[in-house]
Every structure is written in C-alpha cells, then in structure tokens.
Amino acid sequence: MTQLEIGGRFIRSGFWMLLFGMVMSFGMVLHYVANISPPIGPEFTKTIYLWYACPWTLSTAVVLGGALGMIAIGAVYATLARMASAIPIVGPEKSAVSICTISLIAMFLTGYAGYFVVNSIWPDFYYSVVTDGKNLWLLLQLACMVAYTIGVFLAFNGIRRISYSTA
Template sequence: MTTMELGSKFVRRGLWLFVFGLFIGFGPWAHYMHGAMEEVHEAFLKNVTLWWGCPWTLAVYDTQLGSLAMVAFGLCFRMCARDSAVPVTATVKMALPLCFYGILGEFVAGYLFYFVVNHMWPDFYFTPIHEGKDLWLGVQGVCLAVCFVGAVMAVRGIDSTLDGAIAQ
C-alpha cells in the first residue's frame, strides 16, 4: 500500500463515518424531543447533569470527531505522498483499522451496548447504579483507547513521512 492509497482510505472511511455520525445524531435528537414532551419534575431541576441528558451523546460525538480526525490524517498522508516516496510501514498501516474499528466500537459500546446494560440494570443511566455505569463506560473507554492508539500511530506515521520528505 502506498502513502497515497493509505491517505485515500483514511479520507473515504472518515467521510463515511462522519455521515454515519450525523445519522446516529437523530437518536439523541429523538430522545430530547421525547423528553421535551414529558413533565419536568423537581429532581430534574435540582440535578441537571450529563446523566439527565441522552445516553448516546458520547457515542455520536466520538463518531463525528473521530471521523473528522481520520479525514485530517488521510489528507496529511496524501500531502506527504506528493512530496516523498517514503514507504508505508506495517505499523502505520495498522493505524487505519485501529482508528476505524475503535470509532465503530465506540458506537456499538455507547449506543447499542447501552440497551444490553440497561436490560441487566434497568435505568442504570438515570439512577445511581454504579455497576452498570462502570461496565458501560469501561467498554467505551476501551474502544476510545483503541482509537487513540490508532491516532497516535497515524500521527507518528505522518511525522516520519514528513521527516523522509525533508531528508529527500
């Protein structure tokens, strides 16, 4: 795989993930629309925190932000490919699946796994059931860590490619 091909794959997957992030943004929107029709109780007015919001906001945010980062990485790789012929290492190639699957995993953990955890601990998100919150947030943290490792690998690959271009 060339640097140009790697950059193109980052851009394509990042753009599709961004569109996907916009689509799944309808989940929190529907949650808020439903909540707008409900009566607001005293407890809500005293404790308006993230836990009173939509449980899927983090998954949507991470999908959208991560996808834009992937596009930026891809454009950097493409720019580097124009300026040098530095080969793509196996480590740099791993950055793409780590970023992509880390973002998808965050969606699955944050959006879909929510229903599994909520089945095990009903209303865990809106009540202080720490086991449910710890499990749900822990799995999301693992997915974010996978994406973070991929992002670091991509940045290191871009950095070494730039160093190779300067050396030429």
C-alpha cells in the same frame, strides 16, 4: 501501500464514519422529541451538564470527532505524498485505518447499542444512581477510545517518519 493510498483510505473511511455519526445523531434528536426518558431523580439533575439528558451523546460525539480526525490524518498523508518521495507504508502503520474505523464502530456498539444491554441488566442505570452499570458502560466506551488513540498514534508515527524525510 503508499502515502497517497493510506491517505485516501483515511479520508474515505473518515467520511463514512462522519455519515454514520450524523445518522447516530438522529437517535439523540428522537430521544428528545419523544421524551422517552424515565422520571429522573435528584442525583441525575446534579450531573445534567455532563450527561446532556441523552445517553448517546458521548458515543455520537466521539464518532463524529473521530471521523473528522481520520479525514485530517488522510489529508496530511495525501499532502506529504505530494511533497516527499514515495516511502512505503509498512508494519503496524498499515493497520491504523482499520484500527480507527473498527474502534469508532465499536464505540457505536458499546455506547449506543450497549446502552440497551446494560439497561436490561441495571434498569434505568443511566438516570439513577447505579454506579456499577454506569462504570461498566463508560469503561467499555473508554476501551474504544483507547483503541482509536492507538490507531491515531500509529498514523502519527508514520506521518512523523515521512515528514522527516522531506526535510
């Protein structure tokens, strides 16, 4: 695999994830339009700026931001491919695209679909004081963000290695 090939994979996957994140945002809009939130208590109103009244805000923002990050990483790889001699992409760096893509899909599954699973165990956990439910749900999303960061770190090391060869 070359820099141009991995750059293209990052860009293509990033654009698919961007489209996926935009589709996810429809759920947030419908949540507001349909006003499907249960009655909220005083504890929720204290943290309204954190939660934005919709449980899918965090996962949607991470998927959209992660998609833009993948596009940027791909653009850097493609630029370096034009500047440097062909340096093969080897080792764990080859898996960076897959790790980033899978972690963003997992972010959807834990943040969006996982909300309903956790909500079936702890009803209205998001809108009331159910710290066990919130902690589980947020830790699952944090694990996805950590996985995405590992993918970005692998790409960062590869980009750094290639950029030193151009100097």
